Amino acid sequence: MKVKTEPTQVLIAGAGPVGMTLALDLARRGVRSIIVERNPTTTAHPKMDITNSRSMELFRAAGIAGALRKVAVPEDHCFDVSWITSFTGHELYRFAYPSVDAHRAWIRTHNDGSQPAESPMRVSQVVIEPALRAAIEAEPLVDVRFGVECADLSQDSAGVTVVLRDRKTNAESSVRCSYLAGCDGGSSMVRESLGIGLEGDMRIMQRYMVHFRSPRRDLLMRWGRAWHYQSALGTLIAQNDADVWTLHARLPSGADPKAADPAELVARFVGQTIELEVLVANPWVPHLVVADAYQKGRVFLVGDAAHQYIPTGGYGMNTGVCEAFDLGWKLAATLGGFGGPALLASYEIERRPVALRNREASRRHSEVRAQIGALYGPALSDAGPDADAARKSAASRIAQLGNLENESWGIELGYAYRASPIVAREPDARWIDDPATYHPTSAPGARLPSVFLRDGTSLYDRLGRWFTVLVTGRGNGAALLRAAGALGVPAVEVRLEEPQLASLYEADILLVRPDQHVAWRGKTPETDADALGIVRLALGW
Numbered sequence: 001m002k003v004k005t006e007p008t009q010v011l012i013a014g015a016g017p018v019g020m021t022l023a024l025d026l027a028r029r030g031v032r033s034i035i036v037e038r039n040p041t042t043t044a045h046p047k048m049d050i051t052n053s054r055s056m057e058l059f060r061a062a063g064i065a066g067a068l069r070k071v072a073v074p075e076d077h078c079f080d081v082s083w084i085t086s087f088t089g090h091e092l093y094r095f096a097y098p099s100v101d102a103h104r105a106w107i108r109t110h111n112d113g114s115q116p117a118e119s120p121m122r123v124s125q126v127v128i129e130p131a132l133r134a135a136i137e138a139e140p141l142v143d144v145r146f147g148v149e150c151a152d153l154s155q156d157s158a159g160v161t162v163v164l165r166d167r168k169t170n171a172e173s174s175v176r177c178s179y180l181a182g183c184d185g186g187s188s189m190v191r192e193s194l195g196i197g198l199e200g201d202m203r204i205m206q207r208y209m210v211h212f213r214s215p216r217r218d219l220l221m222r223w224g225r226a227w228h229y230q231s232a233l234g235t236l237i238a239q240n241d242a243d244v245w246t247l248h249a250r251l252p253s254g255a256d257p258k259a260a261d262p263a264e265l266v267a268r269f270v271g272q273t274i275e276l277e278v279l280v281a282n283p284w285v286p287h288l289v290v291a292d293a294y295q296k297g298r299v300f301l302v303g304d305a306a307h308q309y310i311p312t313g314g315y316g317m318n319t320g321v322c323e324a325f326d327l328g329w330k331l332a333a334t335l336g337g338f339g340g341p342a343l344l345a346s347y348e349i350e351r352r353p354v355a356l357r358n359r360e361a362s363r364r365h366s367e368v369r370a371q372i373g374a375l376y377g378p379a380l381s382d383a384g385p386d387a388d389a390a391r392k393s394a395a396s397r398i399a400q401l402g403n404l405e406n407e408s409w410g411i412e413l414g415y416a417y418r419a420s421p422i423v424a425r426e427p428d429a430r431w432i433d434d435p436a437t438y439h440p441t442s443a444p445g446a447r448l449p450s451v452f453l454r455d456g457t458s459l460y461d462r463l464g465r466w467f468t469v470l471v472t473g474r475g476n477g478a479a480l481l482r483a484a485g486a487l488g489v490p491a492v493e494v495r496l497e498e499p500q501l502a503s504l505y506e507a508d509i510l511l512v513r514p515d516q517h518v519a520w521r522g523k524t525p526e527t528d529a530d531a532l533g534i535v536r537l538a539l540g541w
């Protein structure tokens with residue numbers, strides 16, 4: 001049977017958080033897309049529970065941060081992480097982290113470029129996905145199709161033909177798109193169709209997830225609110241600080257994951273049986289892998305299709321969100337005719353090294369957790385002075401090992417695209433590759449340091465949707481604006497009139513990309529030809 005072929009600019013396979021973010025960014029840039037999701041609804045699996053500051057900065061730029069925060073954990077609740085023996089035993093050590101409200105106040109009083117423009121957000125994947133879905137369904141340029149899978153694909157030099165299958169009726173249809181984004185998760189059919197392998201370690205550990213509702217706040221919040229309560233038996237995530245929790249349990253050694261009893265695993269972690277309603281429960285295994293390639297012809301891998309991590313650090317979706325915003329403007333610029341031939345190829349060159357860096361951070365964090373887990377033994381739960389001393393000693397060791405998994409600002413904010421072909425070469429630029437600490441720099445390739453202006457607005461809110469010519473006191477942006485105009489790319493000029501802030505940017509003029517990364521910095525270009533060269537490079541010409 002001959003099936004009708006519909007045309008679209010971009011087809012997105014998979015409406016997880018990353019696919020939906022890409023659809024949103026493309027729509028905001030005027031690109032039409034079809035997004036297909038094989039499941040009839042958004043996910044029931046809580047999976048991610050932290051949207052980090054960098055993702056929030058990007059969601060803010062897309063105009064959706066406020067809508068997402070409305071469904072998240074209230075902004076005056078803390079992000080504490082606490083190590084306990086059990087809820088019937090002892091709290092050993094608590095890493096205290098401020099609420100969104102308190103963090104915002106901190107950001108405003110440390111306005112030196114070292115802080116993000118946005119605070120992180122506690123929200124489960126079950127909750128964020130419907131909010132993202134509502135956002136893309138409100139976009140006339142996004143055609144959202146749930147219950148439809150991407151069944152097959154083939155590409156040629158002019159486009160990609162994708163076979164779609166309605167999961168209810170099995171009816172097949174076909175779409176012809178200029179580009180296909182494989183946002184179809186860890187078992188990506190798109191990645192497999194392209195024959196792209198995964199580099200790294202599979203099946204790192206065995207875990208069992210129990211997502212449940214319980215009225216037992218008296219016990220599960222016994223030492224007050226905490227985002228995570230952790231022990232050698234697993235991690236309990238407070239999903240709404242009210243009545244929904246998720247336990248990621250280690251199984252007793254030799255236990256068959258398929259035979260595990262969710263309520264029993266919760267009781268083992270808590271220290272006693274509790275009243276609960278299991279919402280979802282299943283065994284799962286994390287991997288530490290990155291795809292060998294991010295692109296083949298007109299097809300791209302984004303999000304978990306391109307990398308999978310242990311959740312320590314919360315880098316999975318957050319890495320994918322940055323990828324969606326990196327790829328989005330490049331696809332839009334190419335489709336708009338002002339992106340050059342090197343633009344799309346820069347997606348893999350920029351993002352794959354970040355994925356590898358984040359994978360290793362996630363590995364290191366999980367090793368720290370294992371070291372803390374090894375401190376546990378019956379002595380920690382006993383009564384008496386010896387047990388008190390053992391707990392004190394464990395607490396000081398936990399404090400010493402630290403909790404970098406929730407404090408690695410260098411991973412979250414300090415990644416840079418220094419080897420990118422669309423970023424100006426500045427070999428002597430100061431850039432410190434420090435996963436733990438974010439060292440602000442405006443070196444080409446880095447994320448533009450964020451500051452708040454005298455009137456309280458964020459510099460980020462002044463940036464244009466496309467390119468921004470950021471002029472500090474002495475520069476003149478006219479030539480770069482003329483160059484952008486000549487190449488057909490929208491650009492705005494932003495003048496930073498506050499000298500104490502301007503000095504942070506280490507240059508008279510910066511060319512800032514649509515994803516808030518610095519493409520070039522320097523003195524006012526001497527000629528229009530110089531300015532044209534700068535913008536051409538940033539657009540991949």
Ligand SMILES: Cc1cc2nc3c(=O)[nH]c(=O)nc-3n(C[C@H](O)[C@H](O)[C@H](O)COP(=O)(O)OP(=O)(O)OC[C@H]3O[C@@H](n4cnc5c(N)ncnc54)[C@H](O)[C@@H]3O)c2cc1C
Nearest residue numbers: 014016017018038048049050150185303304314316317318
């Ligand atoms: C326990 C746990 C905790 C985590 N915590 C965090 C955290 O705090 N922060 C964080 O950033 N990340 C976290 N992650 C990782 C995060 O959940 C993933 O990185 C994230 O879901 C990736 O989003 P995605 O859209 O790329 O893929 P997915 O969420 O997997 O979405 C892919 C979608 O594609 C659909 N699909 C698959 N095949 C097809 C097809 N052929 N056609 C159409 N649709 C298809 C799937 O049904 C799915 O909806 C955690 C993961 C786990 C397991």
